[in-house]
Amino acid sequence: MDLRSTVYLPSKQISEGEIQVKGKTLGRWKTKKFIIDEDQRIFALKSSQAKKKLKPFYLQYYKLDIREKKKDKISFDLISKAGGKSVTLGIQNEQQANLIINLLQKLITKEEPIQKQSQEESLLKSQIEQPMENTQNLAYEKIDYEIPCFFDTSEIRENISQIRRGQQRLEKFQVVQKEQAFTIYKNVDNHHQFVTFIEFVGDCCDLIVQNLSDNNKINQWNPYVSQTESMVVKELAEDKSFQICEIRQLTNLFVFKREFQYLRHHLKIDNIDFIVQKQIDQRPKTKCYQGSLKYGLWSIQYKNNVTKVCYATEQSLQGLSYPDEDSYLIQMFLQQIQNINKQYVQKTIKQDPPINSVEIPQINKAIIQEQQVQGGEPQIQKQQPDQQQLPPQIKVVQQSQKQNQEEDDQFFDCEEEDAIDEMNDKLFIVETVDNKQLIQDEVVKDVYEQNARRQSILPIQIDTQDNNEQDWVDKKMKLVLSGGYCSLSINVKHQLQPKEKGQNRQFLTSQEGGHYIFKKDFIREEKNGGLKVINEEKLAAQKAVIKFLITRIGASLLMGKSITGISMPVSIFEARSNTERVCSSLGFAPIYLEEAALSQDIYYRIKQCAAFQFGFIFMYISCEKPFNPILGETFQGFYDNCPIYCEQISHHPPICAIQLYGRSYKIEGQLELVANFHSNSVVGRNVGTFKITFENPHQEILLTFAPGSLNGTTYGDKVLNYLEKQFIIDLKNKIILETTFNPDKKYCQYFEVEYVNQLDYLCGAICDVTDTAILRYQKEGFRKYKGLDLKNDVKQVKHKIKGIWINEIKVDNQKLISIQHDYPVKMQLAQFPIPSDATFRMDLLWWKLRNFDQSQQWKEKLEILQRQDRKLREQKSKKKK
Known part of the structure; x- marks a missing residue:
């Protein structure tokens, strides 16, 4: 229920003003008037429309989350705890922002009188029954220290509370690096979240704090941070914070320079120095790729002749294929924490005995010992030969x-x-x-x-x-x-056979914060049917292509160059090559084809192949173009421990070969990506066949795929649909499944299926066919074959298929596959792919790093090399003739 839909009448105690509200659709900020009713605990926005008066938010049902500080604007969210709508608010004046945020936080956490009384009674009872230490722990949960509201997030607040109590919760963490007096923990559920402990003999708190907060030398303790490029961008006098631009200079194929922009604030609580860091969204100061530092919390305290340093952080270098690869690079960065006070450490090591281990709270020692018994703590050992x-x-x-x-x-x-x-x-x-x-x-x-x-x-x-x-x-x-x-x-030695079925099969249920197919790019066009593109950012990029091409064409003509070599802009591309995109579309194979392999019913197998066939065209959907594969490019992955391999075996025409080794079945295929451009549409299809081979009994089934059409490329709404027909053919058993998209009435009447006037409607049937139908397919081939002659080719209709492909498809009125309720298996990338793998392409890597200029340059460079290679091959073939 939306809690704002109820009627609201303002009370006497009201604070009024103006605030900026972020739109959910386009993300634009708009100034609106607001009132805060302190008596009824309501925050309400005044609508600009005459009919709508007030939009109330009952603060007792909301929680406050500070988002970011961007361009001198503090933004925060009112997030519903009861499933209602949330709102993003922003204020430019920092002092005013602090006042409003503190007031809202006070009203949100305010208890009712009866509840407050019962809470005080329970607290008094707990003070009598529990030790004083537990009572102090309750105080640690409260915010009883001064910290700018920008840093007051749940992660930072929780870590400060744990450090003050001396009990760091590490139940979900595992050790990834352990040396003398130095340990790094990584969250097993979040590959970007780390906690690092380090100890120094003696009292060196001031020196370490100086190393971490010296504005003249940003992070001078870390050789991976560029001292020449890093800078203090701005000092915020109001809350004594500093805006930092930090450049990390790890450079390699996977590790380019990264720029991190964050705010830093130093505070002291209970004789513990805390240095908090939090990312801000600002324009880049350099040309480096932007890294992400969600938060960072340093704590430095001296106890029992030992200086203890803890760094809890969640950050990402971004741009890599595996989360583990990114986390490993973060781990490399965290290892440099040992250099916080290198000269001091070298002196103390000579004078004092070494510390054997980092002191971990007792509650966590038991957890770590249990992990060691169960083998849950991976020990990373460096292989060094004698x-x-x-x-x-x-x-x-x-x-x-x-x-x-x-x-x-x-x-x-x-x-x-x-x-x-x-x-x-x-x-x-x-x-x-x-x-x-x-x-x-x-x-x-x-x-x-x-x-x-x-x-x-x-x-x-x-x-x-x-x-x-x-x-x-x-x-x-x-x-x-x-x-x-x-x-x-x-x-x-790469895997060529499927392994035993895993216990926990991982399914792909969502992508990019939306449906696993539609993402946040599509919705169903209810009037006529089909998928309508709604992603405004991607639509804007595609509209800019026309201007880009006109500019390139004009420049080429002036320079006397051919326009055939004009390269499409990478801004309309996705971060995948077509080899990866094809392999990523096979996620339904383990679900439907494994069941088919267990059956001896040849018609049931064809039904399951149909479900897989529909799943393939569903998964291939994207409103962005994949990168064209390079000749010889490969891709390797796994579906539920079943290996899949793909190679681009031809440049012109572009053909890729695919092999998937399933359990009691095998997929072999060759697909050619063909696109035909029209004035206001583009039609693309994968021309070719998949051959699925089953064992026990042996059965070979051929699959072809229907073309897809995207209308509205130059004007109007962009709507995607499938056209024409696709087939499943069993040559030996003389069975053909013909599926027609957007069929006419006559076609539906033949199969006695109701006609639905929607572009995304389909129908068809599994039919026993004549020898003539099989011979005609063998003669014409998959390129020219147009389908069954319903009067002469069909001997018997065995099973009927119908449905809306965007929603659900049925066989004999029984569900075959549903986009809304059936999910594919997640594809895992190979651990050690050969260097020709698509994930190593420089234009793709630059694209993932969001550096489109470098990506465009590398894409054009690779295209030129491929055209030159093609000429050399043609010249060689002419000489042989």
């Missing part, structure tokens, strides 16, 4: 590597194209003995010796999704960052 067993040359290489790592001078500047090429050479270089004379550069020589050594010491590994090695991400990222990944990936 120095005495290695040749002297390798010892020298290792010493030089260690020295270079300490000096921190092996970073490349990814802003320049030459540097990116050098970086790629370091990552993917694979030399042999014959190539040794080509090695001149010292860096390349070191990389060569690293790769040669790894090939001799790395065992053959199996790339399976159920791999018990929990540190595979650790190994992968170390190899990527050191330049030895290629040596490992080409020696990996």
Whole structure:
């Protein structure tokens, strides 16, 4: 129930003013008048429309959440606790914002008189029955300290409370890095959330606080933070906070420079120094990609001759395929916390005995011991070969590597194209003995010796999704960052057979905060049927394409160049190549085809294949264009421990080959992506077939897919629908399933199915057909085959199909598949894919980093190389003739 729908009459105690409200559809801010009724605990907005008077929010049913500070504006949310509508509010004047937020927070947390009395009685009773320590813990839950409202979030508040009590809750955390007096914990449910503990002998609180809060040298303790580019952008005198622009200079194929902008505030509570950090949404100060620091909380306290430092944070470098890969890079950054006071530590280590472990509260020691007994704590160990067993040359290489790592001078500047090429050479270089004379550069020589050594010491590994090695991400990222990944990936024995079915199958239920197919991009067009595009941001990007193309065409004509080489702008693309998009569309295979493989009924198998066929075209839907695959590009993944492989085997025409090894079934297919552009529409289809082979009994079934049409490309609403027909054919058993999208009345009457005048309506049937129908398909092939001759080809109609494909499809009035209630299996990426994998493409990586200029440059560069390669192949073929 929407709690604002009830009638509201203002009371006497009213505060009035103006406030900005953020629109839910377009995200625009609009100034509105408001009143706060302190007597009835109501916040109400005055509508600009004459008919609507007040929109009340009953504060007892809401909670307050501070969002961000953007362009000198503090924004916050009133979030409904009863399922009603929420609202985002903003105020530019910080002093006024603090007053209103504090007033709203007071009214939200205000208790009724009877409830308040019972609460006081229970508190008095607890003080009598419980020890004084527990009573103090209740006080820690309250906000009894001064902190700017911008930092008053649930995460920061909870961590401050835990640190004050000395009881850090780590039930959902596991150890990912443990050294002497230094430990990093990662949340198993949130790969971006970490808690780090470190201890120093003696009292060095002031020195550490100075290291962390010195405005002249931002994060001078961390070599990964650029001291020259980082800066204090602004000092906020009102709340004594500082706006920081921090540049982290980890650079590699996966790790470009990142810019973090956040506010920092220093406060002291109970002799504990707290330094709070929270991300702000501002325009970038540099050309670097934007990282995300949701929050960070430093605590520094001195106790029992030990200075204890804790850093709780949730942050992301973004842009990587696996969350674990991102979390590993964050872990690398957190390891540098040991350098907070390096000179002081070196002195104390000589004078005082080392600390064996970080002091963890007793409640957590039991948890950690239980994890160790159950094997739940993964120990990340660095594989270092015995120095005495290695040749002297390798010892020298290792010493030089260690020295270079300490000096921190092996970073490349990814802003320049030459540097990116050098970086790629370091990552993917694979030399042999014959190539040794080509090695001149010292860096390349070191990389060569690293790769040669790894090939001799790395065992053959199996790339399976159920791999018990929990540190595979650790190994992968170390190899990527050191330049030895290629040596490992080409020696990996990839999985070619499905493994046993896992106990917990993971389903894809949502994407990008919406339905797993529709996301926040589509809604059903109720009047005529189909999927209507509603994402305003993506629509605006697609409209800008016309201007982009006109500019490019004009420039090409003036320079005397051909317009055939004009590249489409990456702003209308998605962060996937078509090889990945095709593989991502097979999520219903384990659900329907595994059941089909268990049955011996050939018609039941065809029904299940139909459900998979519909699932494929559902999952392939997107209002954005995929990147065109490069010849030889590959993709590897898993569905419920069933491996899937894809390779682009032809550039022109663009054809990819797919193989999926399922349980008692196998999918083999070749699909050519074809698109036809019209004045106000585009029609695209995957031309080709999937062959599904079942065992026990043996049965081969061919699938073709219907084309999709997107109308409104230049004017009007953009609406997506499927057209024409798609087929399932069993040549041996002479069975054809024909499905027609948007059929006419005559077609529906033949199968005795009711006619529905909707563009997204479909119907068809599974039919026993004549020899003539089979021969005609074999003669015409999947490209020219138009379907059944209903008068002459059909011997018997076995099962009828109908439905609205956006909602539900039925066979003989029984549900076959429903978009709303049936979910596909999540696809998992391969752990160690070969370097030709689509996830390593530079234009895709730059796109994921939201640097569209670099992505566009790399896309055009790869397209030019591919056209040149095509010419060379054509010349070679002519010579052979």
